[in-house]
Every structure is written in C-alpha cells, then in structure tokens.
Amino acid sequence: MIDPNLLLQHNAELLEVEKGHIIFDYGSKAQFYFQVKSGEVKMNNINRDGKEFIQGIFYAGQSFGEPPLFADVAYPAGAEAITDAEIFRLPKDDFFELLKTHPQVHLKISEALASRLYYKAIMASEISSQEPEHRIIRLLDYTKKHIQNLEEHEILEVNLTRQQIADLTGLRVETVIRACKALEKKGEIEIKNRKIFR
Template identity: 65%
Template sequence: MIAEDILYKFEAEKLTFLKGDQIFSEGQPALCYFQILSGEVKMNNFNDDGKEFIQGIFFKGQSFGEPPLFADVKYPAHAEALSDAEVLRVSKDNFLELLKAHPDEHLSITKALASRLYYKAIMATELSSQEPEHRILRILDYLKKYVHHLDTPFSFQVDITRQQIADLTGLRVETVIRATKSLEKKGELKIINRKLFR
C-alpha cells in the first residue's frame, strides 16, 4: 500500500491496539485513513440476533475503511483488532492531500479498492447461490491470491479460523468443518495438524 515514509510526511500517527480493541464503530463519521503495520484487523457487523458477519479481514501492509472517506458517509461496519496490532492513522484531509501529491500512491489505493469491489461482487453471488464447499474455496483462493500473493498448490496455510471462515461466508461453523473435510478428500485442501492448506 502507501509507503510508510510518505504517510509520516503527512502526519501519520502510530497506534497500538490489543486483540479485541475497537478501532472504529459502525455509524461513526469516517475521519481517518488506516494502514496496518503489524497484526490483523477485521471489519464486521452483527444482525438483530447478535450473529457476527465478517465483512473482511486485513493484514500487515493493507489498509481498511477507506471507501467512506471518498463517499463522505459513515462507517458501514465496526473495525476490531483480531490480534495485537500496530496501525498508522492519517487524518482524512491529510490523506486526500497525500493522494493529490503522490499519483502513484493514489493508483495503488484505487487498485486495492477495485480488487475489494470485485471480491464483494463475487461473494454476493456466492452467498446467494453456491454450495458451502464452493463458497469456502472462493474465500480461501481470494486470500491466497490477492492477500498473500501465492499460486502454487497447497502453499497457503490458512491463517483464519473455521469460525472466521463461517462468518465470512454466511455458513455455520459445523458446515465449514464438514465441508473442509470433504474438500480434503477431493484433493482441494490439505489438513495437517488441524491447519488448512490450499
């Protein structure tokens, strides 16, 4: 994403969050750009029954929560530290000035947002029509290719839990467990010491 030295030139603050800390809440005004230095962050919502739906999980080097900055709307989801994390935060005004001053960084952000929009469109179709095994492979392949930039078979050790896979795909955790075992039998996944590999 954006080079750290450039972020610091535009008055970035380094923040530390403990696992479970809330970074921002659904409905808050979007006032800052966030980029992860270490750790993991999830964006999530809860339905009326309290069931969590994970909108996305973000890793070192990725940013999160940018679309509302451009659209002048409130955050559509909560952001929570999934592990202890260090995050750079830049005010909205400084972030927009940064993009004007650094067109290459602007293009980098645009590409990242386009990739996320593509993923959201694919997942919307998956959630409405596809079988559990297909949904699981889609999310794992997205993480493998677009987040971890891997392409060789079984090179990706899945770094999210089965519960998080369920929350990302709208499935029950029991369904994810059954489906991953079935996918292993079909040669689509490997399970080694309870870890998934794709």
C-alpha cells in the same frame, strides 16, 4: 500499501491497539485513513441475533475503511483488532493531500479498492446461490491470489480459524467443518494438525 515514511511525513500517527480494541464503530463518521503496520484487523457487522459477518480481515501493509472517506458517508461496518496491532492513522484532509501530490499512491489505493469490490461481488454471488464447499474454495483461492499473492502452484497455509471462515462466507461453523472434511476427501484441500492447506 502506502510507504510508512510517507504516511508519517503527512501527519500520520502510529497507534498501538490491544486485541479486541474497537478502532471505529458501525455508523460512525469516517475521519481517518487506517493502515496496518503489524497485527490483524477485521471489519464486521453483527446482526440482531448476535451473529457476526466479517467483511474482511486486514494484515500488515494493508489499509481498511477507505470507501467512506471518498463517499463522505458513515462506516457500514465496525473495525476491531483481532490481535495486538500497530496501526497508522492519517487524518482525512492529510490523506487527500497525500493522494493529490503522489498520483502513484492514488493508483495503488484505487487498485486495492477495485480488488476488494471484486471480492465483494464474488462473495455476494456465492452467499446467495452456492453450496458451502464452493464458497469456501472461492474464499481460499481469493486469499491465495489477492491477499497472500501466491502463484497457483504454490501452497496456501490458511491462517483463518473455522469461525472466521464461517463469518466470511455466511456459514455456520459446523457447516464449515463438514464442508472442509468433504473438500479434503475430494483432494481440494489438505488438513494437517487442524491447519488447512490449499
């Protein structure tokens, strides 16, 4: 996303966080731009019944939690390290100064936000009206094209657990397992050694 050297030039610090560490909580005020250097981070909500809904999973080179910076609102979800991770943290004022002085970076951020907005719109429609198999295929195809940047003919090795697929699609794990078996029978995915390929 943003060149690490540019981040460091604008006062970013590199944090080392352990798996399970909470980076920010739901409802806290947005004060920093975050970008993953290594590891994985999820943004999630937990409902009253304790069920998790994952808003997104972010990998090396990706940023997370920017919309509240622009809107000057609290975080609508929390962020947690899924693995041990290194994360750049840049204060809000320094982030906006960087964007003002580097318009090409501003454009990249806008493109990333637009892509996430598109994904949210697609998944909101899927969750409200589509069958589990359809939801899973849409998630995998989005991951293939927009996260892994693979061509249609290339094979995606899905690095999400069944639980993460469930949390990203609003399904139960058991439903994901059944739907994946049905998708494999239809030739939509392949399952080898418990790994999903699309």
